[in-house]
Amino acid sequence: MRLELHRARVKGIRWGSATALAGDGVLQVNRDELLALIREDGRFAGVDADLASPGDRVRIVPVKDVVEPRCKIEGDGEVFPGMIGDVETVGQGKTFVLDGAAVVTCGKIVGFQEGIIDMSGVGAEYTPYSVTFNLVLIFRPVDGIEIYEYEQACRLAGLKAALYLARSAHESGAAADRVETFELPSVPELLSAYPKLPRVAYLYQLQTQGLLHDTYVYGLDAKRLIATIIHPNETMDGAIVSGNCVSSCDKNSTFTHQNNPVISALYARHGVDLNFVGVIISNENVTLIDKRRSSAYAVKLARILGIEGLVISEEGFGNPDADLIMNCHRAEIAGIRTVLITDEYAGRDGASQSLADATKEADAVVSCGNANMIVELPKMDRVIGYTDYVDVIAGGFSGSLRADGSIEVELQAITGATCELGFTRMGAKTL
Numbered sequence: 157m158r159l160e161l162h163r164a165r166v167k168g169i170r171w172g173s174a175t176a177l178a179g180d181g182v183l184q185v186n187r188d189e190l191l192a193l194i195r196e197d198g199r200f201a202g203v204d205a206d207l208a209s210p211g212d213r214v215r216i217v218p219v220k221d222v223v224e225p226r227c228k229i230e231g232d233g234e235v236f237p238g239m240i241g242d243v244e245t246v247g248q249g250k251t252f253v254l255d256g257a258a259v260v261t262c263g264k265i266v267g268f269q270e271g272i273i274d275m276s277g278v279g280a281e282y283t284p285y286s287v288t289f290n291l292v293l294i295f296r297p298v299d300g301i302e303i304y305e306y307e308q309a310c311r312l313a314g315l316k317a318a319l320y321l322a323r324s325a326h327e328s329g330a331a332a333d334r335v336e337t338f339e340l341p342s343v344p345e346l347l348s349a350y351p352k353l354p355r356v357a358y359l360y361q362l363q364t365q366g367l368l369h370d371t372y373v374y375g376l377d378a379k380r381l382i383a384t385i386i387h388p389n390e391t392m393d394g395a396i397v398s399g400n401c402v403s404s405c406d407k408n409s410t411f412t413h414q415n416n417p418v419i420s421a422l423y424a425r426h427g428v429d430l431n432f433v434g435v436i437i438s439n440e441n442v443t444l445i446d447k448r449r450s451s452a453y454a455v456k457l458a459r460i461l462g463i464e465g466l467v468i469s470e471e472g473f474g475n476p477d478a479d480l481i482m483n484c485h486r487a488e489i490a491g492i493r494t495v496l497i498t499d500e501y502a503g504r505d506g507a508s509q510s511l512a513d514a515t516k517e518a519d520a521v522v523s524c525g526n527a528n529m530i531v532e533l534p535k536m537d538r539v540i541g542y543t544d545y546v547d548v549i550a551g552g553f554s555g556s557l558r559a560d561g562s563i564e565v566e567l568q569a570i571t572g573a574t575c576e577l578g579f580t581r582m583g584a585k586t587l
Contacts, residue, residue: 239372440472
């Protein structure tokens with residue numbers, strides 16, 4: 157499969173009479189047209205929209221999801237298949253991308269499992285969405301709606317807005333600043349292409365614990381899937397969509413699924429120092445038997461493909477740590493070397509056990525940071541959303557919101573701060 161990403165760089169965002177990408181790189185948005193599209197869903201009592209740019213003294217809270225605007229311009233299907241597009245296989249042809257723009261969905265859903273995006277100040281240093289030009293949708297549900305219905309409405313609204321922005325910009329004549337090409341041949345060709353390089357695959361754990369801890373693949377709740385193979389290009393067309401209301405720091409937003417840096421890095425090294433054979437997706441379950449089934453099946457697929465090395469990432473912490481460690485243990489026992497990507501909940505002093513599970517085979521682990529670390533965020537000039545949610549967000553506590561408008565929270569409260577795909581603004585350097 158061959159996919160071209162036609163990236164048009166967005167350098168600003170403003171309201172305008174028509175939705176288009178101007179010659180100066182500023183994304184103009186027809187606010188009335190956008191809101192009319194979103195308000196077609198009768199599950200909202202109210203929908204509003206706002207804009208936030210890098211450097212603005214703006215706080216967005218409570219954030220549910222972030223989506224990158226994309227649309228198909230050549231090839232089968234449409235982005236977000238099974239959600240707002242058909243279920244046709246995606247991942248080939250040409251896809252138009254508004255590079256540097258994002259749709260942020262904001263609303264009171266679960267409360268403690270949404271997050272914060274600061275566009276400037278200390279908090280901006282920890283979230284990858286402080287450097288994107290954000291169109292924020294703020295939702296208010298109709299009275300009496302069941303919470304799962306409300307979450308679905310918010311999820312679909314974000315996807316619709318992202319498609320609307322990309323499609324309108326492309327139809328306005330916006331041209332790509334650069335084109336990226338991603339292509340992998342069939343598995344038999346891959347296995348024989350680089351006989352001297354180690355065969356490496358990516359085991360991509362998806363959050364599927366239920367109770368609004370959900371991820372969707374082609375519109376299907378991934379709890380209903382057994383471990384399977386997906387072409388890495390499919391993720392770039394939105395085949396995997398976040399439905400999660402989990403701790404914001406390590407929630408894999410739809411944006412991160414579209415821009416998975418593990419997949420990008422493996423592509424970049426394909427044919428150089430490794431042979432990137434493909435992606436295996438598996439779910440994170442809540443019962444032991446389901447964990448064992450999923451892990452056994454995922455490692456079996458890796459063995460069938462002749463994989464010699466696995467990069468394994470997770471989403472969430474605690475219960476999902478068991479899936480991560482089980483996959484590591486099974487793969488290593490099968491002779492497949494593993495590298496794990498996770499974050500840590502090591503206490504505010506960093507002295508506690510970082511993961512809920514462990515195995516001696518887990519001897520190559522990449523940490524995306526300690527989610528319990530305390531940060532102080534200054535007062536912003538403007539808040540988009542609902543300020544009163546700060547005290548109840550995971551990572552916040554009674555008294556987090558101070559009288560002067562500043563807040564004290566753990567990194568856990570900041571959207572994407574310790575993303576376990578490595579889509580973060582933190583790093584480490586050895587001296």
